[in-house]
Amino acid sequence: MEFGYGDDDDDLEGDFETWKDNVFWPTLKEMYMKDAEVPILNDDVDQLPECAYEVEYLDKTAKPEMQPEQINNASKYYFSSYDCPVSVVRELRTKEDSGSTVHVEIDISKAKGLEYSTADNLGVLPVNSSDVIESVADSLGYDLDATFAIRAAPDKEWQGSPFPNPTTVRECLSRYCDLTGSPRRSDLKQLAAYAKDPIDKKALLRMASKEGKAEYKEKIVDAVFGLVDILRMCPSIEAPLEHFLMFCPRLVPRYYTISSSSSVHPKSVHLTVSVTEATKKDGSILKGVCSSHLADVKPKETVRVFNRESTFRLPQDTSRPILMVGPGTGVAPMRALLQERAFQRKKEKKQVGKSILYFGCKKRSMDYIYEDEMKSFQKDGTLSQLHLAFS
Ligand SMILES: Cc1cc2nc3c(=O)[nH]c(=O)nc-3n(C[C@H](O)[C@H](O)[C@H](O)COP(=O)(O)OP(=O)(O)OC[C@H]3O[C@@H](n4cnc5c(N)ncnc54)[C@H](O)[C@@H]3O)c2cc1C
Structure with missing residues (x-):
């Protein structure tokens, strides 16, 4: 079968669909269905799609009681992450810069089993902001304080709970x-089934179609339109909670390279977070959900985290030189490596090779x-050479 290429910076889903329609299905048809009749699929969007879930509203005192076998593997991090208090949130850029990069320190001393290298x-x-969740609840008529449990709909196979519940x-x-996040074109097609107003339905189906690819890119992807915006734009969408949770x-x-050394700071994790913020085409402000959450968290409040091992490691032979290139927040792991090299030299009394760093950013004063x-790494001999580039 002919190989297909997709461009993640453009419209990966569209590229996949083109390959699927022009290569994948015709090839399968040619191979296996030459003489067979092709079934006609029911594409009637007026009918509510089948729902895999059922929701039961419960008393507010109901507590989560999940067994490991009831957990959906695809979202196991919802069940196995640690709530850890934040001890420091500090802006790293100067007032001269309109952007923001924050240094965050997370206390992991009480998180049994959470260790890092x-x-x-x-x-x-991440946690969505309260104005986003209130807007969605308002659009769909949900009671934010209602407690519910989710389970498989009758005759549907249970794939395990997608998140801890009751919740x-x-x-x-x-x-x-x-x-x-911008919904995919296939998500828009699903959403259209819940739009009561034919104008909303038509607009969603048009953008979900192959012909509407350019409109989808302009109005959803480039405009950074998420479900919250679409629900505001198409007020006739009505979806019961179990259907909403399905689509x-x-x-x-989100992953962040830890910017502290585990030898120097075994009980805390440092992050260097560039806060995603941009003005959208409609003039509203786009705020990255996780970077804003980290920037807005107050000391002693908690964040939910887990460690993911990386293959990025210092040479085992400490006497070997290292060359590091880390512009902007790319300096995060280099800071951790430099702390580790200083520890090896000063505490472990090891012979440590040269450490050379190339760092770049907009302006020294910003x-x-x-x-x-x-x-100070330069002064104490940990950093042998520091090369700077300001654009
Ligand atoms: C292994 C790994 C390590 C990483 N380490 C770090 C790190 O140390 N520090 C760090 O800061 N980040 C790091 N990242 C990136 C980080 O994981 C997040 O992707 C980043 O913080 C944005 O997440 P968010 O939830 O704030 O933004 P989201 O809510 O995910 O929004 C990002 C989306 O906003 C849109 N967008 C962003 N900027 C613009 C713009 N200017 N105009 C229009 N649209 C825009 C894009 O569609 C983009 O997909 C790392 C990523 C990986 C995979």
Whole structure:
């Protein structure tokens, strides 16, 4: 079968569909269905799609009681992450810079089983902002304080719980539903089935169609329109909670390269987070869900995290030189490596090779993050050479 290529920076789903329609199905048809009759699929969007879930509203005192075999493997991080208090959130850029990069320190001393090695990644479970969840609940008429349990609909196979439940609608929309990421064209087609107004339905189906690819790119992808915006734009959409939970994508963890050394800071994890913020085409402000969550968290409040091992490691032979290139927040793992090299030299009394760092940013007086630390690494001999480039 002919290989297909997709461009993730453009329209990966569209590229896949083109390959599927022009290569995949014709090839399968040619191979296996030459003389067979092709079944006509029911594409009637007026009918509500079948729902895999059933929701039962419960008393507010119901508590989550999940058995491991009841957990859906695809979202196991919802069940196995740790709530850890944040001890420090500090802006790293100067006031001269309109952007923001924050240094975050997370206390993992009480999280039994959460350990890390220098240059691992930390998975952070994002939380949607309250205005986003209130807007979705308002659009769909959900009671944010209602407690519910989710299970398989009759005759449907249970794939395990997609998130800890019973839970409240508020918790579910905050932590488990991707409300701000751009929905795929296939998601728009599903959504159209719930639109009562023919104009809303038509607009969604048009953007979901092959012919509407350019309109979808302009109005959804380039405009950074998420489900929350589409529900505002198409007020006739009515979806029972179990249907919404079926078509709404799950909110996935974001990864951050840990910027502290596990030898120097075994009980805390440092992150260097560039806060995603941009003005959308409609003039509203786009805020990255996870980076904003980390930037807005107050000391002592908790964030939900887990460790992911990385293959990025210092050479076992400490006497070997290392060359590091880390512009902007790319300096995060280099900071961790430098802390580790200093530890090897000073505490472990090892012979440590040269450490050379190339760092770049916009302007020394704006976003030269960790300038003081780099200077002191130079001063104590940990950093042999520091090459700077300001654009
Ligand atoms: C292994 C790994 C390590 C990483 N380490 C770090 C790290 O150390 N520090 C760090 O800061 N990040 C790091 N990242 C990136 C990080 O995981 C997140 O992707 C980043 O913080 C954005 O997440 P968010 O939830 O804030 O934004 P989201 O809510 O996911 O929004 C991002 C989306 O917003 C849109 N967008 C963003 N900017 C613009 C713009 N200017 N105009 C229009 N649309 C825009 C894009 O569609 C983009 O997909 C790492 C990623 C990986 C995979």
